[in-house]
Amino acid sequence: MKVTDLARKLSITPDSVRYYTRIGLLNPRKNHTNGYRDYGQRDQLRLNFILSARQLGFSIDDIEQIIGIANQGETPCPFVRELIAQRLAETEEKFNSLVKLREQMSLALTQWKEEPNKEPTADMICHLIENFEHG
Amino acid sequence: MKVTDLARKLSITPDSVRYYTRIGLLNPRKNHTNGYRDYGQRDQLRLNFILSARQLGFSIDDIEQIIGIANQGETPCPFVRELIAQRLAETEEKFNSLVKLREQMSLALTQWKEEPNKEPTADMICHLIENFEHG
DNA sequence: GTTGACTTGTGAGTTACTCACAGGTTTAGC
DNA sequence: GCTAAACCTGTGAGTAACTCACAAGTCAAC
Numbered sequence: 263m264k265v266t267d268l269a270r271k272l273s274i275t276p277d278s279v280r281y282y283t284r285i286g287l288l289n290p291r292k293n294h295t296n297g298y299r300d301y302g303q304r305d306q307l308r309l310n311f312i313l314s315a316r317q318l319g320f321s322i323d324d325i326e327q328i329i330g331i332a333n334q335g336e337t338p339c340p341f342v343r344e345l346i347a348q349r350l351a352e353t354e355e356k357f358n359s360l361v362k363l364r365e366q367m368s369l370a371l372t373q374w375k376e377e378p379n380k381e382p383t384a385d386m387i388c389h390l391i392e393n394f395e396h397g
Numbered sequence: 398m399k400v401t402d403l404a405r406k407l408s409i410t411p412d413s414v415r416y417y418t419r420i421g422l423l424n425p426r427k428n429h430t431n432g433y434r435d436y437g438q439r440d441q442l443r444l445n446f447i448l449s450a451r452q453l454g455f456s457i458d459d460i461e462q463i464i465g466i467a468n469q470g471e472t473p474c475p476f477v478r479e480l481i482a483q484r485l486a487e488t489e490e491k492f493n494s495l496v497k498l499r500e501q502m503s504l505a506l507t508q509w510k511e512e513p514n515k516e517p518t519a520d521m522i523c524h525l526i527e528n529f530e531h532g
Numbered sequence: 533g534t535t536g537a538c539t540t541g542t543g544a545g546t547t548a549c550t551c552a553c554a555g556g557t558t559t560a561g562c
Numbered sequence: 563g564c565t566a567a568a569c570c571t572g573t574g575a576g577t578a579a580c581t582c583a584c585a586a587g588t589c590a591a592c
Contacts, residue, residue: 264569264570265569265570265571266569266570275549275550276569276570277549277550277551278548278549278550280571280572281548281549281550282549284572284573285548296556296557296558296570296571297556297557297570297571297572298557298558298569298570298571299570299571307520308522310527311522311523311526311527314526314527314529315526316548317501317531318501318502318505318526318529319498319501319502320526321547321548322547322548322549323547328522328523328526329522332517332522332523335516335517336516336517337514337515337516337517337523338517338522338523339513339514339515339523339524339525340514342523342525342526343509343525346502346505346506346509347506349502350499350502350503350506353495353498353499353502354499356495357492357495357496357499360488360491360492360495361492363454363488364485364488364489364492366452366453366454367453367454367481367484367485367488368485370453370481371481371482371485374478374481378474379472379474379475380472380474381470381471381472382467382470382471382472382473385442387443387446387463387464387467387473388446388463388467388472388473388474388477389474390474390477390478391446391449391450391453391455391463391477392445392446392449394449394453396452399538399539400538400539400540401538401539410580410581411538411539412580412581412582413579413580413581415540415541416579416580416581417580419541419542420579431539431540431587431588431589432539432540432541432587432588433538433539433540433588433589434539434540451579456578456579457578457579457580458578
C-alpha cells in the first residue's frame, strides 16, 4: 500500500501517516525501485492501534511507551491501566477549567449587553474587559 | 519597578513578564546605567489588562489587535464583543469534545475492570485498547 | 570583597500534527 | 511515445503561550 491508500483506509490524511512514519511509529518497507514506502497489514494494525489510543486520550509519547513494553514481550496492560487513570484525572482538570472559562465568557457576553462602547483613554484600553466582574 | 516586582504584584512569574515584554505587549523604559528594564504604572495597567483578557479566553493575538485599535484612538469595544462571541463558540466546541473524551475514558476505565491483562502477540499490542467498545 | 540573588538577551523545548517545497515517479490520455 | 496531472520522497518550518536554560553582567548584604 502507498501512503494514500493506507490513509484512506483509516480516514486520516496522508500527511498524518507520513508523520507517524517520520517519528517511527510506523515502519513501512521501502520499495527500492522507486523509493516509495510500502505499507502492509502490520502497519495498518499498528495505525489502527495508534488511532484507538489517541481517541482514548493517550499521547504519542504514551503510545511509544506502550509499544515499547509490548516489543519486549511484556504485557503493557498494567501500564495502560495506570496511564488512563492519570490521563483521565488530567482531562477532568482541563474539563473543570474549561467549565469555568465558559461560565466567565458567557457571563461577560450577558453583562456586556447592558454596557456601552467607550473610547479608550490613557489608563483604559477596553472598559468591558477591565471592569468585568468575574464570579 | 524591576521585573520581579511587577511579577509579584500581579502574581505571575518573572518569566511571563519577560515574555510579554519580549513580544512587545509591555514596553518598559530601559535603565541605561545597568540595562535593567524599568516597569511603571502604565506597564502595570497594561499587564493587568492582558491578564484579564487572557482569563476571558482571548488569545495573545486578540490582545495585540485590541490594543492596536485602542492605540489608533478608536473604541475596541465592538471588536471585543464580536471576538468574545467567536471565542465562546470555540470554547463550546472544545468543551463538547472534552465531554466526549471524558466519557470514553471513564467508560474504558470501567470496562477494563472486568478485563484481564494479556500478553502481546504479533497482531495485538494491547487488547484493552484494541477491543475497547466505544459508545 | 566575596557570595548569592538578581538582571539581561536569546535560543530552544513543549504537542501533534499540518503545510510547504524541491525534486523524482507514475499514470492516463492522446 | 509524450505530456500533464497527480502522486511520491525527505525535510524544514509553523502553530500557542509560555517555560527553561545559559552566559554574562549587576546589585545587596555581610
